[in-house]
Amino acid sequence: MTLVLIAVADRPLTEISLTPGEAERLAGLPGEGRRRSWLTARHALRRLLTACERPSDTSAYRLPSEQLSLSHAAGIAVAAVPLLPGTVNGIGVDLELDRDPVPATARFYLTRTERQLAGSDPRSLLRLWTVKEALYKADPANAGTALFEYELDDPAAPHGTARHRSGRRFHYRSVPVHRGVLTIAIHPKSSRRKPLMQTIDYDAVARQISVLTGVPITRLSPGTVLTDLAPDSFTFVEMAVDLQEEFETMLSQEDLKSVVTVSDLVTRLRQGRGDE
Incomplete structure (x- = not known):
């Protein structure tokens, strides 16, 4: 992705x-x-x-x-x-x-x-x-x-x-x-498919963000501002790409412009896969 x-x-x-x-x-x-x-x-x-x-x-x-x-x-x-x-x-x-x-x-x-x-x-x-x-x-x-x-x-x-x-x-x-x-x-790029698609919810996205950024999951919440976790635009893009690959979804540039918090990101990831 x-x-x-x-x-x-x-x-x-x-x-x-x-x-x-x-x-x-x-x-x-x-x-x-x-x-x-x-x-x-x-x-x-x-x-x-x-x-x-x-x-x-x-x-x-x-x-x-x-x-x-x-x-x-x-x-x-x-x-x-x-x-x-x-x-x-x-x-x-x-x-x-x-x-x-x-x-x-x-x-x-x-x-x-x-x-x-x-x-x-x-x-x-x-x-x-x-x-x-x-x-x-x-x-x-x-x-x-x-x-x-x-x-x-x-x-x-x-x-x-x-x-x-x-x-x-x-x-x-x-x-x-x-x-x-x-x-x-x-x-x-990868044709490998998971047996079942991962559920896209706050807990799953927060766990992945914690792995990608090194921020303890206990410091995250739905209202956490993403720019506090990714201090520059390139880091933010890398994180977005990794999340898309993990959850088999798709984000556009316009989607990313509207994403502010972890909760916003969960919503966009779900929409990108057609889950809502």
């Missing part, structure tokens, strides 16, 4: 700002529309790489990539990357704007149960389409795979878990955005 960073761009890079490698890639693209989409996507990617303090020459990165994902729609591009490199087997992002999927096509990307749930509701169909696309991108073994082969454990949940019919497990999160939906999915 890992935290994911995203960056968005709504305008293309200027050609004068391109590196030689980027300029060479652009020169090989046909059509003004294709070139503009490519430049906008590279703008989002460059923003993301800069934020991660990684080399920002986008031509140095192979796409599609197991550690990097891009999507663009209606002149807007989004890029996604794990905060800590190497913590996932795959990552996928999908953005869809200004479109309503045709209900008759749902059989090509939804299971029968998912079709029954979505019906002809365009909002549900669009959200589920983005989930399936993100899962496909996050799957490093997707060659020859159809979208309906990814099954959501709870199709009605905006975030949760999914599996490919072969058994590969994924986590995803969908969020409504202006004019559409954005979904991010990851394939966790």
